[in-house]
Amino acid sequence: SQKIEQNSEALNIQEGKTATLTCNYTNYSPAYLQWYRQDPGRGPVFLLLIRENEKEKRKERLKVTFDTTLKQSLFHITASQPADSATYLCALDSRQAGTALIFGKGTTLSVSS
Amino acid sequence: GAVVSQHPSRVICKSGTSVKIECRSLDFQATTMFWYRQFPKQSLMLMATSNEGSKATYEQGVEKDKFLINHASLTLSTLTVTSAHPEDSSFYICSARPGLAGGPRETQYFGPGTRLLVL
Numbered sequence: 001s002q003k004i005e006q007n008s009e010a011l012n013i014q015e016g017k018t019a020t021l022t023c024n025y026t027n028y029s030p031a032y033l034q035w036y037r038q039d040p041g042r043g044p045v046f047l048l049l050i051r052e053n054e055k056e057k058r059k060e061r062l063k064v065t066f067d068t069t070l071k072q073s074l075f076h077i078t079a080s081q082p083a084d085s086a087t088y089l090c091a092l093d094s095r096q097a098g099t100a101l102i103f104g105k106g107t108t109l110s111v112s113s
Numbered sequence: 114g115a116v117v118s119q120h121p122s123r124v125i126c127k128s129g130t131s132v133k134i135e136c137r138s139l140d141f142q143a144t145t146m147f148w149y150r151q152f153p154k155q156s157l158m159l160m161a162t163s164n165e166g167s168k169a170t171y172e173q174g175v176e177k178d179k180f181l182i183n184h185a186s187l188t189l190s191t192l193t194v195t196s197a198h199p200e201d202s203s204f205y206i207c208s209a210r211p212g213l214a215g216g217p218r219e220t221q222y223f224g225p226g227t228r229l230l231v232l
């Protein structure tokens with residue numbers, strides 16, 4: 001069955017450093033992969049989408065890579081700030097029109113000043 | 114960006130009662146809406162997919178008679194938890210996918226979630 005793993009349940013870094021979060025998947029070949037941010041008690045907020053034919057995507061301080069050979073995506077936050085502290089979710093599509101996303105458990109990032 | 118609202122944001126009810134949660138897309142038409150459930154420190158788990166004007170498709174293990182979904186219009190879907198029990202206490206989140214005129218097909222916009230506590 002399809003499986004998504006976000007390797008670290010929690011990641012603690014200092015302000016100004018680059019945070020790198022990992023998402024691995026098995027038994028699956030997604031057409032695209034998305035990253036979301038979720039704050040406690042709130043719904044997920046879309047950050048970035050990367051397609052299977054794209055290697056890298058950037059948006060301001062965020063960068064996502066997608067390696068379909070390794071079946072892995074890396075999510076980077078550069079020059080991290082305490083406001084970046086949240087849970088970050090990796091999500092894959094189901095390749096079928098109209099179907100939902102499959103989510104990983106998330107990595108909770110804490111950025112200390 | 115597109116906005117999805119949920120109402121209520123928090124509800125406490127007695128065991129055996131029914132609770133209705135509304136999900137609205139405020140500034141776009143949603144041909145497809147999804148309902149997820151999230152337990153503490155767990156990922157979002159898809160419960161069902163609803164398309165406007167047709168019956169919802171439920172995921173394996175989700176009781177369709179217990180979790181009634183109605184997608185009556187292109188901007189509103191409702192989830193009714195019937196005869197709620199304490200084990201139904203969870204965080205329920207909806208998402209909406211815009212129609213062809215509303216942006217890329219892959220885009221989903223999530224509501225803020227509804228916290229249900231069944232006593």
